[in-house]
Amino acid sequence: MIDYQPGKANVVADALSRKSLFALRAMNAQLTSSKDGSVLTELKARPTFPQEICEAQKSHSELLSKKTQGESDVGPDFQIGFDGCLRFRERICVPKNNELIRKILDEAHSGCLSVHPRSTKMYNDLKKEYWWPGMKRDISEFVSKCLVCQQVEVEHQVPSGLLQPVMVPEWK
Incomplete structure (x- = not known):
């Protein structure tokens, strides 16, 4: 267990003593103080995209109609998940909402867990969890507009003249 000491009580102020209570609450932190003056902070992770x-x-008419069909007659492709979300072959259906799709693509492409994957890798990673019509095309267009990816692509291209076979004399 970590005993938290406020900055004034510490000889050297730590990072927690510099955090304001507002910042901790913004991170969905539960703060509890005990009788001995220690503070217990509990952070709860919450999935945002799902x-x-x-x-x-709920505001996408086409998905709503699929959802009502799924509730009455569960077909092989569309079903309602345990969380109440419509799924296509066990992948969450993303409505054609440009802002939401952009968030998903940004996180998959430039998030802290990925570093500019190419479109094929990004598609293979995202298709495990998400589905929307035109997904592969949207990912390809998104990656093609990334300046970092374009620079890397240019750096790794080999001039066509260098790819010709070289004749090596035989040793006798």
Whole structure:
């Protein structure tokens, strides 16, 4: 267990003593103080994309009709998940909402867990969790507009003249 000491009580102020309570609350932190003066902070992680997607599905007419079909007659492709979200072959259906798709693509392409994957890798990673019509095309267009990816692509291209076979004399 870590005992938290406020900055004034510490000889050297630590990072926690510099954090304001507002910043901790913004991070969804639960603060509890005990009788001995120590503070316990509990951070709760919450998935944002699945919740945002489920909310966006409610205002998308085509997905709503699929959802009502799924509730009455569960077909082989579309079903309702345990969280109430419409899924296509066990992947969450993302409505054609440019802002939401952009968030998903930004996180998959430039997030802290990925570093500018190419479109094929990015598509293979995203198709495990998400589905929307034209997904592969959207990913390809997104990656093609990334300046970092374009620079890397140019740096790794080999001039066509260098790819010709070289004749090596035989040793006798």
